[in-house]
Amino acid sequence: MTSPWTQSEISRREFFEKCAETGAQTFVFGGLFLTTANLRLPQEGERAAAAGKEPDQAIYGFVVDTTTCIGCGSCVRACKAENEVPDGFNRTWVEQYTFFPNGEVIVNSPMGGENGFPENLPERNLPKELEQLPVRGFFVPKLCNHCTDTPCIQVCPVGASFVTKEGVVLIDDERCVGCGYCVQACPFGSRFLNPDTMCADKCTWCYHRITKGLMPACVQACPAKARIFGNVSDPNSEISRILATNRVQVLKSYLGTRPRTRYIGLDSEVV
Amino acid sequence: MNHFVTEGYVLPNQMHIYWTTMIVLYPYITGIVAGAFIISSLHHVFDRHELEPVSRFAMIMAFAFLLFATLPLMAHLGHPERAFNMMFTPNATSAMAGFGFIYSTYLLILAVEIWLLYRADFVFLSQNARHPLMRKLYWLLALGVMDVSPEAKALDRKVMIFLASIGIPAACGLHGYVGFIFGAIKANPWWASPLMPVIFLLSAIVSGIAMVLVCYLVVQWVKGREINGACVFALIESVWYFLIIDVTLELLELLNHAYMANEDWEILKALITTKLFTSFFIIQILLGSVIPFFLLGSVVVFKDRISPSVRNAFGAFGGVLLLMQVAAMRWNVVMGGQMFSKSLRGFLNFDVEIYGREGLIVAGLVLCLPFVTMFVISRILPLWGPLSTFPKEWMKEVVPERKPLKGYSKFS
Ligand code: SF4
Ligand code: SF4
Numbered sequence: 263m264t265s266p267w268t269q270s271e272i273s274r275r276e277f278f279e280k281c282a283e284t285g286a287q288t289f290v291f292g293g294l295f296l297t298t299a300n301l302r303l304p305q306e307g308e309r310a311a312a313a314g315k316e317p318d319q320a321i322y323g324f325v326v327d328t329t330t331c332i333g334c335g336s337c338v339r340a341c342k343a344e345n346e347v348p349d350g351f352n353r354t355w356v357e358q359y360t361f362f363p364n365g366e367v368i369v370n371s372p373m374g375g376e377n378g379f380p381e382n383l384p385e386r387n388l389p390k391e392l393e394q395l396p397v398r399g400f401f402v403p404k405l406c407n408h409c410t411d412t413p414c415i416q417v418c419p420v421g422a423s424f425v426t427k428e429g430v431v432l433i434d435d436e437r438c439v440g441c442g443y444c445v446q447a448c449p450f451g452s453r454f455l456n457p458d459t460m461c462a463d464k465c466t467w468c469y470h471r472i473t474k475g476l477m478p479a480c481v482q483a484c485p486a487k488a489r490i491f492g493n494v495s496d497p498n499s500e501i502s503r504i505l506a507t508n509r510v511q512v513l514k515s516y517l518g519t520r521p522r523t524r525y526i527g528l529d530s531e532v533v
Numbered sequence: 534m535n536h537f538v539t540e541g542y543v544l545p546n547q548m549h550i551y552w553t554t555m556i557v558l559y560p561y562i563t564g565i566v567a568g569a570f571i572i573s574s575l576h577h578v579f580d581r582h583e584l585e586p587v588s589r590f591a592m593i594m595a596f597a598f599l600l601f602a603t604l605p606l607m608a609h610l611g612h613p614e615r616a617f618n619m620m621f622t623p624n625a626t627s628a629m630a631g632f633g634f635i636y637s638t639y640l641l642i643l644a645v646e647i648w649l650l651y652r653a654d655f656v657f658l659s660q661n662a663r664h665p666l667m668r669k670l671y672w673l674l675a676l677g678v679m680d681v682s683p684e685a686k687a688l689d690r691k692v693m694i695f696l697a698s699i700g701i702p703a704a705c706g707l708h709g710y711v712g713f714i715f716g717a718i719k720a721n722p723w724w725a726s727p728l729m730p731v732i733f734l735l736s737a738i739v740s741g742i743a744m745v746l747v748c749y750l751v752v753q754w755v756k757g758r759e760i761n762g763a764c765v766f767a768l769i770e771s772v773w774y775f776l777i778i779d780v781t782l783e784l785l786e787l788l789n790h791a792y793m794a795n796e797d798w799e800i801l802k803a804l805i806t807t808k809l810f811t812s813f814f815i816i817q818i819l820l821g822s823v824i825p826f827f828l829l830g831s832v833v834v835f836k837d838r839i840s841p842s843v844r845n846a847f848g849a850f851g852g853v854l855l856l857m858q859v860a861a862m863r864w865n866v867v868m869g870g871q872m873f874s875k876s877l878r879g880f881l882n883f884d885v886e887i888y889g890r891e892g893l894i895v896a897g898l899v900l901c902l903p904f905v906t907m908f909v910i911s912r913i914l915p916l917w918g919p920l921s922t923f924p925k926e927w928m929k930e931v932v933p934e935r936k937p938l939k940g941y942s943k944f945s
Contacts, residue, residue: 419629440611449720451544460611
C-alpha cells in the first residue's frame with residue numbers, strides 16, 4: 263500500500279517541476295515571439311530604404327515656405343474635405359504670429375485657420391490708450407512632420423503607427439487600440455484621437471493621392487506656393503532644387519526627431 | 534469627447550484632454566500593489582516579525598488591487614476589444630507594450646506566493662471546514678497537494694523566499710515602469726525626467742504602506758480587536774522614511790526645473806502657480822506631505838513616550854493624508870502634463886467628468902472592487918494572522934495552537 267504522504271510528495275514535486283518547465287517554456291517562446299513580432303513591423307521598409315537597398319525608391323519630403331503664406335486657409339479646407347477630418351480636429355492648420363513693439367507675441371489659429379483670419383488685430387487684454395500697431399507678423403502652416411526618428415512610432419504598443427518605404431508616417435486603423443500614447447508622444451500636436459474611428463489620426467501627406475502621382479490636397483490648394491511636396495531622392499525634382507538653394511529649419515530640432523517637413527524663414531518664436 | 538476652455542494659444546488638436554481620470558487611477562492602483570507587497574515581503578523575507586499581523590493581509594491586498602489594475606486602462610482605450618494585441622503583436626520599442634508582460638509575470642508570482650503562504654491552511658480547512666462544499670473548495674484551492682510534513686513546509690518556505698526575492702524587484706519594476714511611461718515622453722516637459730520612475734516607485738511604496746496601515750487600524754477598530762502596537766509603529770516608521778525620500782526627490786525635481794529654467798520653465802511655473810496650485814502646493818505638499826511628516830515623525834521620534842491611542846490616531850490620520858497625497862501626485866503628473874499646450878503658450882481647463890465611461894463614478898467603482906475582493910477573500914481565508922484567528926464556527930475542529938517549527942517558526 264502506498265501511503266498518501268508519498269503519493270502527495272511526488273505530486274508536489276511534480277507540481278513544482280511542471281511550474282519550472284512551463285515558466286521556462288513561456289520565457290523562451292515569449293522571447294522568440296517578441297523578436298519575430300518585432301521583425302514583422304513595417305519599420306523594415308524604412309530601414310531597407312535608408313540602407314540604400316533600393317536606390318530608385320522615392321523618399322518624400324515637404325517644404326513649408328512661411329514667407330509666402332497668406333493665411334487664406336485654403337489648405338485647411340482642402341484637407342478637411344479630402345480626408346473627412348472631424349470638427350474640432352486638424353490634420354493641418356495655420357498659425358498667425360503678430361509681434362508688438364513691447365515685445366509681446368500673439369499667436370492664434372481660430373479653428374485651425376479653416377476660415378482664414380479676421381482682418382482686425384488679435385485681441386489683447388490692454389486698455390484702449392495702450393493699443394499699438396504691430397511691428398510685424400506672418401503665418402505658419404503646420405502639419406505632421408513625418409519625423410525620421412519618430413517618437414510616435416516608438417511608443418505605439420501594438421505597432422499600429424508605422425513608416426512606409428517612402429518615409430511617410432501612417433496609422434493602421436485596423437490595429438490601433440486607441441490608447442493615445444502616440445498623441446502624448448508627438449511633440450508637435452500633430453496627432454489626435456478621431457472620435458469617429460476611435461483611432462489615432464493625423465496628416466498622411468495624402469498617401470492615397472501621392473502614391474497615384476498626385477499632390478497632397480493642401481499643396482494643390484495653396485494659391486501662394488507656400489507648400490512644396492516631392493521626391494527628395496530625385497535630384498531634379500522641384501523640392502530637391504528648393505532644398506539645395508534655401509536655408510531650411512525644422513520645428514523643435516532639439517528634440518532630435520529629424521522631421522521630413524522643413525520650413526523656410528522659420529522665426530525663433532515659432533515652436 | 535469633451536471640449537475644454539482654453540487660454541493663450543493652444544494647438545488645435547490639443548483642445549482635448551485625452552488621458553483623464555482612468556489614467557490617474559491606473560498608477561494609483563498599481564502603486565498600492567507595490568507598497569503592500571513590499572511590506573509583506575519585509576516580514577516574510579527580511580524577518581521583520583513585528584509586521585506579522587498585517588503580512589498576510591498585505592499580500593492579499595496586493596493581489597486584490599493587482600487584479601483590477603488593468604481595468605482603468607481598458608476603460609480608457611478607444612478599442613478595448615483589441616487590447617490583447619499589446620501582448621500578441623507587441624512593438625518592442627514601446628514603453629507601453631511591456632505592461633502586459635510585466636503585469637502577468639507579477640500576477641503569477643503573487644498568486645504562487647499566496648498559494649504557498651496559505652497552503653497549509655488550505656489542507657487543514659479541506660478536512661475541517663464545517664460545510665462540505667467549502668471543504669471541496671479548499672481542496673481545490675490546495676490544488677490537491679495535501680502534504681504538510683515539516684519537510685514540505687520547509688520547501689514551501691524556500692520557494693517563497695526565492696519568489697519574494699524575484700517579487701520585490703518585480704514589484705519595483707512594475708511601478709518604476711509605470712513612471713517610465715510618463716518619464717520617457719520627451720514631448721512633455723512636465724513628464725520627461727529620468728527621476729520619474731524613482732518618484733513613482735517611492736510614492737507607490739508610500740501609498741501601499743499607508744493603505745495597509747489605515748485598513749489595519751480601521752478593521753481592528755470596527756471589530757473591536759486589540760491593535761498591535763509594535764506593528765503599527767513599524768508601519769508608521771517605514772512609511773515615514775519612504776515619505777521623506779519621496780518628497781525630497783519630488784521637490785528636487787521641481788527645483789531642478791526651476792534652476793535650469795529651460796524654455797519650458799515659464800509655462801511650468803505658470804502651471805504650478807495657477808492650474809495646479811491647490812492640488813500641488815496645498816494638497817500634495819502641505820496637507821499630504823508636511824502634515825503627515827510631523828504627525829508620523831512625532832510617533833517615530835517619541836516612540837515610547839506617546840500613548841498608544843494617540844499613536845494609532847496619528848497613524849490613521851497620517852495614513853489617510855498620505856493616500857490623498859499620492860492620489861494628488863498622480864493627478865498632478867497625469868493631468869498637469871496635459872493642462873498646457875505643446876505650443877508652450879497656452880493652458881486648458883479641465884473639469885472633472887462625473888458620469889460617463891471615464892467619470893468619477895466609474896473611478897470610484899473601480900476603486901471599490903479591490904475592497905470587495907478583499908472582503909470575499911476574508912470569508913475564505915484568515916487575513917489577519919494564522920488560522921487560529923479564523924472564526925471558530927466555520928470549522929469542525931479547534932485549530933491546533935501553532936507549534937513553532939525549528940527554523941521555520943513563522944509558518945503555521
Ligand atoms: S510630427 Fe508627430 S505625428 Fe508626425 S511623425 Fe513627428 S512625432 Fe509622429
Ligand atoms: S493610439 Fe493607436 S497609433 Fe497611437 S500609440 Fe495607441 S495604438 Fe498606436
